Amino acid sequence: MLRNSDHGFGTVTIVLHWTIALLILGLMLIGFVMRRTEIDPALQFSLYQWHKSFGFTALGAALVRAIWWLVERSPRPVPGLRPLEHVAARETHRILITLGFLTPLAGWAVASASTLNIPSFYFNIIVIPHLPLPQSDSSEAFWAFTHALLAYAMLALVVIHAAAALYHQFIRGDAVLMRMLRAGSRPSHAEAADLREAMKPLPGGNDP
């Protein structure tokens, strides 16, 4: 069950979702630690290199995720979801997908604008070229501020998004979280009842 159905997400969407979630949380942690001045400079340098490599991976994954989101159908909303909840969830997903792009791009801009001109190795395999940006202290400061702002805004949204999923799982008891854990979920009882209702023969037969 690779693709999404009307009732649930397929393996591709689920794997992309959790891979990106792990990458973002890991990058937040590394980004936060490597900025502390009290750590050993050699460790700090390695953390920067790991952060850039995983950051480029997150950028690639965000690109694949956005293309998949554009070409793949979305399952129907879980029954019982109020229209306002559905709109809020949809908009949060859109903003998260956008931030998933803009945050690593701004990180790439920091590395490119830095006057230190340190090459960005992708896991010691290849060198990713800098973006064509002016290299100056003010340009680096601007992109570092933008990158941090986007990263912490994304973290805030991820926390809200995760809290909403837990609320659905443990308070509302619906299938919102389970659909992102198990590929090819079957229609819930409520959906099955709706389907049965829709397929019932009309009184006097279905013919006009």
Ligand code: HEM
């Ligand atoms: C989703 C992807 C990313 C996330 C969530 C993320 C997150 C962060 C965070 C939380 C910080 C610390 C901000 C602070 O407290 O000042 C940081 C710093 C940094 N990130 Fe990222 N990052 C991502 C991608 C990237 C990429 C792709 C690059 C470069 C190729 C990059 C380069 C940097 C650099 C150079 C800094 C240090 C900025 C400074 O010196 O002030 N990041 N990142």
